[in-house]
Amino acid sequence: MKIKEIHEEGKVSVKALITKCDRGRTNKNTPYLSLTLEDRTGVLDAKFWNLTDEMVAMYHVGMVVEAQGEIIFHKNAAQLRLRKLTEDKDADLFDYVREAPMTKAEMKAEVDSMLDAMKDPVIRDVTREVIQASEEKFYTYPAATRNHHNFVGGLAYHTICMARLAKAVKALYPWLDEDLLCAGILLHDLGKVEELSSPMLAEYTSEGNLLGHISIAAAMIDRVALALDLERDERVVLLKHMVLSHHGKMEYGSPVLPMIPEAEVLTLLDNLDSRMVMMKQSIDATQPGTFGPRMFALDNRMIYHRKEEER
Amino acid sequence: MKIKEIHEEGKVSVKALITKCDRGRTNKNTPYLSLTLEDRTGVLDAKFWNLTDEMVAMYHVGMVVEAQGEIIFHKNAAQLRLRKLTEDKDADLFDYVREAPMTKAEMKAEVDSMLDAMKDPVIRDVTREVIQASEEKFYTYPAATRNHHNFVGGLAYHTICMARLAKAVKALYPWLDEDLLCAGILLHDLGKVEELSSPMLAEYTSEGNLLGHISIAAAMIDRVALALDLERDERVVLLKHMVLSHHGKMEYGSPVLPMIPEAEVLTLLDNLDSRMVMMKQSIDATQPGTFGPRMFALDNRMIYHRKEEER
């Protein structure tokens, strides 16, 4: 059974990946596990009660399991009371993780065609080199550990969505430098391949916490520009400026504010794509005619799922 | 001579509109005038020294004049020292004001085609009625008294630019309600036809200061919906919500925050269009390779005009 097929209480068996695995003990000192299970179709909370210390030690994050038990509904959300939990050692973890709606090949083709379309050789060469140096990670890492685009390929997919919007912006304001705008979009979050630990089950690395993906990406550009003997070219300075300023405000971690229009477009499109995804996720999890939970990443707003009958 | 043709010091004669007219007296108690002159091509500061009280009383804002004198450059900006200033009573004030790059007819055609394309009858009818009730003003008023789109037709032109961007956003997120999004954009700033005093030389009205264009536009929608017996329809509530929330933050004067994705798109596109225009204005007034002045409406940022040779 797939997770998204679960709609009612009763016995189930699902094959899924453990993405969270917390140990606990009841008041009576009996060990138990509090788990999050994921497959490509969704996410499920599970509890495994009345274990021994030996059993508790058998399970960990990243393990693919056959999970059997009973679904109950607790505060309108499904929860699995586990009866049996067996590792499937032959399973391929990649079959159980959520992924971008485009394949890696599709995303690479779209990015390559953007690079090929650039007319400015300096911008094109620097951007291409920086992406190539992290290519494998660029197409598999998520764009965040939670909130939005937190799936395999999320980083490249988020980038591509922004680049598509940028074309419409360029059409309205033809005086914008399309090569610079597109390059800035392609590189703006690339530092996340060092800030985060892995394509799946990503956590922040120590380097990621200490430096931040903004400074990491600026260094990636600097290294390539130095190797190409372009570190004094103004276009390279502007590319670094776009990456450094893309959080839009100093209190969000940008050491400088956007001072060229292309940098301003970048920060607004970044907000637009990430917020559309978060709002859609909230609406999909909410009944029509009601509001979802307050979301910290949306300034604590509740999102309204409008009534169906009136659309 | 047109204002934009002024490039060097020396004698000139220009025909222009007085848009600012401040009276003063020198230390020696002699009256003088400090003026702003505009024609369709630009803006020029002027000083008229050594006047009498009678002469000072002859000039006022909104007068078209033949201005003769000498151009000097003061802090890198041209200034006209007036020798003679004659009213041209036959001139049509409208020949001297800056206007949107589209004609009123072109703008009306584009708005009408948007309305015709709406599939939802409630949204279409309410939006059409609200615009019709202020049609003359909608196509002639500016979008602001300064900063951006402060010219005849600026309100409709700003609205149309946002609507064009909205089409690209809809293409990427097809689950958005295009009718609602387009209607929200068309109505979001319509309250400015009451908040401001006139198409040209606009000032804030008392009602504009006391209520604000956000509440004024919400009332306009309410009245039409009441007349159409639609005031309880959820689509009308959502339209009002989009108008009320379009400043994006409470401290910017929105009494509620955007709670539906269409409202979030509205506020981001509003920022995008207004900031592109302000940044372009700054760049056009700045030498390549230098930064423009700090701009209050852009969080006190200076905008960089990049070097020409490298584009």
Place this chain on the structure above:
Amino acid sequence: MKIKEIHEEGKVSVKALITKCDRGRTNKNTPYLSLTLEDRTGVLDAKFWNLTDEMVAMYHVGMVVEAQGEIIFHKNAAQLRLRKLTEDKDADLFDYVREAPMTKAEMKAEVDSMLDAMKDPVIRDVTREVIQASEEKFYTYPAATRNHHNFVGGLAYHTICMARLAKAVKALYPWLDEDLLCAGILLHDLGKVEELSSPMLAEYTSEGNLLGHISIAAAMIDRVALALDLERDERVVLLKHMVLSHHGKMEYGSPVLPMIPEAEVLTLLDNLDSRMVMMKQSIDATQPGTFGPRMFALDNRMIYHRKEEER
């Protein structure tokens, strides 16, 4: 037994209204209910353990019940461990809700006498019409869902208290327009009759969340003024201004700030009455010589209940 009569541990039987009803399951998967019970004299937390799914489904918010069980004290607060819980279908819910210290008739008489005392016919007529259009709700709705005046009639009672204070303010500053001040007070929170769902057990409506009571009340005034052909009268604009600005700061949801003295008085008296009630509630629930809990609605302050012996 009345709730306020409960002072010690032991068996009790109370008749009360269910105002909160959360379902849960223990670690052992047994269903239980976590309830809030209210009668006119107070509020009581209750737990009903060891239920079946059928029993859990029998109870809901708004039901009047006969509750039997045992009182225990948990963190200095009484809690009822239920043994038996029976619906009383004949009971009138209104007998069990908390109410304003004035009757509806008394409040209506006081409001009517204020209206009769107004000398300005425009202000009087508009105010009277707006109140009449929501009269039933105005005298029964609460002023909030929690924090202060969250009881039947709270909205009108809060309004009347503010109006009484306004008389003293007018006496000290005789140049204030008493009619305008009184009208602004009477109308300032009237939008709550749409923002909230009901006199008792009130929740926020969708329209309430999307528009806010401030914009709702402004629309109420606008509709009446339109019907009376007074929508351009400055006194109507000022009334709307008072309602729109009464939260005092933009970040609290007012789209404009108070720009006339009567509006400033309104916002200060609103703060005064609501804070007095919240502080009194905190003091009544706190031992002399100690501080109450931090209160979010009071900027996270703790309120001090001073020592008895020294008064």
Place this chain on the structure above:
Amino acid sequence: MKIKEIHEEGKVSVKALITKCDRGRTNKNTPYLSLTLEDRTGVLDAKFWNLTDEMVAMYHVGMVVEAQGEIIFHKNAAQLRLRKLTEDKDADLFDYVREAPMTKAEMKAEVDSMLDAMKDPVIRDVTREVIQASEEKFYTYPAATRNHHNFVGGLAYHTICMARLAKAVKALYPWLDEDLLCAGILLHDLGKVEELSSPMLAEYTSEGNLLGHISIAAAMIDRVALALDLERDERVVLLKHMVLSHHGKMEYGSPVLPMIPEAEVLTLLDNLDSRMVMMKQSIDATQPGTFGPRMFALDNRMIYHRKEEER
């Protein structure tokens, strides 16, 4: 001629007090004086051109002068171009300063009757002693150097206005401690007698800048309580708390926030009285139907002077 009688351009002679006296030199290196003149009826700007260094040295703040010259209107405000300026050594400076609308004797009588009405002997004795220790200054000092109550007796008058409002508040919330509330009001700004330099022409003292009137007043209470052997009495602690917390927010200089209802009433009535006075001043200086200048002390608001005909 009195200052308030000046309505048109032309020659005048006024007897007034110099309250500001700045020296300058024109571009041509000629000394001049820029003065502010005040009498009991108003304030007047004046310029004295073409002086010698000897003449410039003759005039200073606090001098009563006979001023002769010509009134001109500069930016809608009257300005006096001086021709002759003679000191009147026999004049009594006190005849030329603005004063509270109550006499010192009236104010003292009202304060004394408040003290006599106090039932709590600790509060009464401490308050009486603290006021007596600064009595002369309490009835003559202003409440501020500008903005509001910046006239002789302003401190006592502001205090008395607040105390009158407090009676109405007590009537509505009878559980408040009237003695404590009244005592807190009487003492809250008393530190200004050390923070400011004099009843007229007041400036901040060094001690005033370094300690602030809040801490100065707390020390005044502490000294009296110590002398009366009451420094451990809770009522004394509460009185100090009211003084310390009366600015209402830490960022306005209160080291603690109001934690008793009496302290909250104090801070709200302080705001009410000072804002009413500032708003009235703005309205009196503004034409009906227009807005006054932005006022820093009112969060940068403009105040609206409503149209006359509609009142």
Place this chain on the structure above:
Amino acid sequence: MKIKEIHEEGKVSVKALITKCDRGRTNKNTPYLSLTLEDRTGVLDAKFWNLTDEMVAMYHVGMVVEAQGEIIFHKNAAQLRLRKLTEDKDADLFDYVREAPMTKAEMKAEVDSMLDAMKDPVIRDVTREVIQASEEKFYTYPAATRNHHNFVGGLAYHTICMARLAKAVKALYPWLDEDLLCAGILLHDLGKVEELSSPMLAEYTSEGNLLGHISIAAAMIDRVALALDLERDERVVLLKHMVLSHHGKMEYGSPVLPMIPEAEVLTLLDNLDSRMVMMKQSIDATQPGTFGPRMFALDNRMIYHRKEEER
């Protein structure tokens, strides 16, 4: 066994002080205790299940106990499941509390030598008198109830550390007044002897909450200066200024900002010493190569414990 010697699960017996003692009841209505135990070497959480009401009533904060039970690890932290808990009535509570790394005698000697070294008689005499008036408490009270220096003698120890740093600052900026700087440091937190309740198990007093340690310390200086007839001496005003301004920002509770360099040094050294201690505590409780928990008192930062091998 000492608390810091506990490294693994299994049976233990420790002698310790109860510093937190919360009563609870399980779902089954059985009483239990949730305790914090401390000895000089560390802190340990403990649970005592399945008690009777009589047993629960036997234990309270401040009792020294012999605690027997079993250590388990819950979320990587040791927890003691109690089997037996016996009061040791002969134990001296002081043998079980954490203390400063200097003895009281050592601290007093260092403070006295600082006082003796002061050349300015006014500063020296006032400072000495103020400290003597609270001497016993100054050397035993903590500097805070948690976060940093929350141990016996913490107040004096924190003060001494700051004074040592001040010597280096004076060496670099010889124009600073060393006596004033040292005196300000010695007195800046002295108000904590009234703000907190006791050397051990300290809580905020009512007076502490209502006045704050800043105002309390200012009053202490004022009383001594008055007794020495020095209350008008500028050095006394500057000392009070240093105490009042030492939180560095109004929103942190300082009614005035530092306006002399010595006050600025004081606030920066206060931050330096308190943050070093908090960061060291976090690092000591964190594994190398990982980050500690977010700390509210450090602006919500996580502190990094760098990898061992690379030092």
Place this chain on the structure above:
Amino acid sequence: MKIKEIHEEGKVSVKALITKCDRGRTNKNTPYLSLTLEDRTGVLDAKFWNLTDEMVAMYHVGMVVEAQGEIIFHKNAAQLRLRKLTEDKDADLFDYVREAPMTKAEMKAEVDSMLDAMKDPVIRDVTREVIQASEEKFYTYPAATRNHHNFVGGLAYHTICMARLAKAVKALYPWLDEDLLCAGILLHDLGKVEELSSPMLAEYTSEGNLLGHISIAAAMIDRVALALDLERDERVVLLKHMVLSHHGKMEYGSPVLPMIPEAEVLTLLDNLDSRMVMMKQSIDATQPGTFGPRMFALDNRMIYHRKEEER
């Protein structure tokens, strides 16, 4: 005559450097110059009236001149009315600029001895290489364009002062890594050699505005580490972290907050040294017993110059 020797009005002749040179025209359209003159002893404002366009074009920033004219005092500050202004083409500009109180050789010796004392080879080698790559600029550039250390050698001198304070901090907290702390201090502001334009008469470069000295310095470290094959070494990451976090708050331009104690010490000592210098400058320019002007870089504080007689 040296600038600091000017104490009274009268004729003077000074040899000095032009550091500001603004052109203007009087109301009568006559050109004039408004100049700032500096020599090693101080700064002097000057006006040169009644010029021709040819004369105005002769002078510019960076020129050494013989200036003759008359000193007058305007608002208590000396101003030079120029009569004659002659360029001295043989003068060495460096003889007229203000400099650090240590020679370049002394500063280099102190920095080299710090580097030699480092025990950690990775930290030592990276730090030494980064400084060597900008050595000439490091010892000549200022630390800022105004406010503090805005003189030749200011950057190195500010760095050395901080390093001296760091030794005292290390003495008190011996668990700090002295090599890391010292290296972070040496490198923290090094990006200013690219952010600013020159040792004297420095302005912000375009790259400086677009990237900021924080990101520039991080790139400098990155390049050296890459060349030494140390870019993955944790010590290099920590050095970059210290540079990135040294402004202490995100809103001051640090993309990450200090997460190791050495980074916290760095930001506090940076504040300490810069504020001591700004406060001393204010005191030196203020009369005893008075307050200096409000200083933007000190949170708008006025600094008090205490009375002399009492020290």
